[in-house]
Amino acid sequence: MTDTMNAVVYTALNTFEVTRVPIPTPGPGEFLVRVEAAGLCHTDLDILAGAYAADFPRIPGHEFAGTIVDADHDYRGHIGARVAIDPLIACHHCRNCTRGYPNLCTRGEAYGAERDGGFSEYAVVNAQNAHRIGSLCMPVAALAEPFACAVNALERARLAPGLRAAIIGAGPMGMILSIALRGWDVHDVTFADRIPERLERARTFGATATAVVEGSVTEVLPAREFDLVIDATGRPAVVQDAVSLLADGGTLIPFGVCPPGSQLTLDPFEIYRRQLRIIGSFSLSRGIPEAVRILQRSGFPLAELITTRFALTDGAAALAAIGGADTVKIQFDPTIDSAPQ
Structure with a gap:
């Protein structure tokens, strides 16, 4: 050497x-x-x-x-x-x-x-x-590091088995989040993306439904239907629209990295009355061992x-x-x- x-x-x-x-x-x-x-x-x-x-x-x-x-x-x-x-x-x-x-x-x-x-x-x-x-x-x-970032987000969300999830953005982290959700016994996962080819790949990795987005995600996904919505695009406008997709008691994870200084318009009464949660998640937090276990167990x-x-x-x-x-x-x-x- x-x-x-x-x-x-x-x-x-x-x-x-x-x-x-x-x-x-x-x-x-x-x-x-x-x-x-x-x-x-x-x-x-x-x-x-x-x-x-x-x-x-x-x-x-x-x-x-x-x-x-x-x-x-x-x-x-x-x-x-x-x-x-x-x-x-x-x-x-x-x-x-x-x-x-x-x-x-x-x-x-x-x-x-x-x-x-x-x-x-x-x-x-x-x-x-x-x-x-x-x-x-x-x-x-x-892949353990990006999977550990997904683990951090999902652990913070305190998920219950069997909930209905939507992931907006079928890029690398969208795929990883979908696979990681199986570790929490979440199998009903809908994907939305602007690129049909990415949605085809999402079906390979367990998507139960897909939607091609041309305008707003609210035009192709039903309002108030998802217990968990994850934004994997990092676009503030998408995060804004994602709120309306949440079912009562639902959780939104703005996982994609929005530009600093971005703003959302939220109705505090709606968050209160419908018991909504918005969960922040930065990077990974000692999650590599769990990520490795997910990778070892995955059938994808x-x-x-x-x-x-x-x-x-x-x-x-x-x-x-x-x-x-x-x-x-x-x-x-x-x-x-x-x-x-």
């Missing part, structure tokens, strides 16, 4: 390069992980554009899995373990941490933002951030969620592919044409 590796490096706002960098060395309580799958998401574009806080230069990538290849003396027994990475690093001492919200840590950091992440052949991570994946293949294991063809895999040397093409109508999850495979000799 050489002492350098390929990596995608954000050198400044809106500027990145694929280059050779030194292979990091694990310190006390850390692992060196050979990255074998690393997912891309829109947050990676937001970091590059300055819409999500990060330090530069930085190796991005917060959805990754791989094999532990080195560790400090006290952790060498873990070498060879196959793991998925929790990207959030909490202080465990601030008020939010002690109240059970490490994802809201006031001094928190994350791999791929404040610390180097997984768009590289190797990454150093804290030992407590690495979770064993059993026999899961690496591409599916790298999870590998089909990964529609394209790129070598690190194809970094520009990979970033440009995020959000494409014909894609679900895009991943880097750092072992393709980029393994150090």
Whole structure:
């Protein structure tokens, strides 16, 4: 093994390069992980554009899995373990941490933002951030982070089995949320999206009904019929319309990331009288182990969620592919044409 590796490096706002960098060395309580799958998401574009806080230069990538290849003396027994990475690093001492919200840590950091992440052949991570994946293949294991974000949302919603759900937006997170709902015994899931091809894929992953949206979602989905409505688009107008879809006692999760400063118009009396709930959910909160269990138990063809895999040397093409109508999850495979000799 050489002492350098390929990596995608954000050198400044809106500027990145694929280059050779030194292979990091694990310190006390850390692992060196050979990255074998690393997912891309829109947050990676937001970091590059300055819409999500990060330090530069930085190796991005917060959805990754791989094999532990080195560790400090006290952790060498873990070498060879196959793991998925929790990207959030909490202080465990601030008020939010002690109240059970490490994802809201006031001094928190994350791999791929404040610390180097997984768009590289190797990454150093804290030992407590690495979770064993059993026999899961690496591409599916790298889905643990977005699945853990879904787990955080659904745990906060306190779901009851058998409710009727609607997901607006059949992109990557819409698919993941639908699959994760099965862990709460929710099987009646309606999807709405503007792209018919995405709805066809949603049926593969358990959608019981689908609706093509041309104008407002309220034109194609019935009012006051859904116990749970999840917005996976991040569009304020869609979130606004989603309120009218809620049945009495229903819960709305605005899961998609709306632009800061967005506003909704709500009738407080309706929320009171119909006992509606609007649940916020940010990132993941110690949910990687549960996400791994969901992935291990799922009967859906999870590998089909990964529609394209790129070598690190194809970094520009990979970033440009995020959000494409014909894609679900895009991943880097750092072992393709980029393994150090």
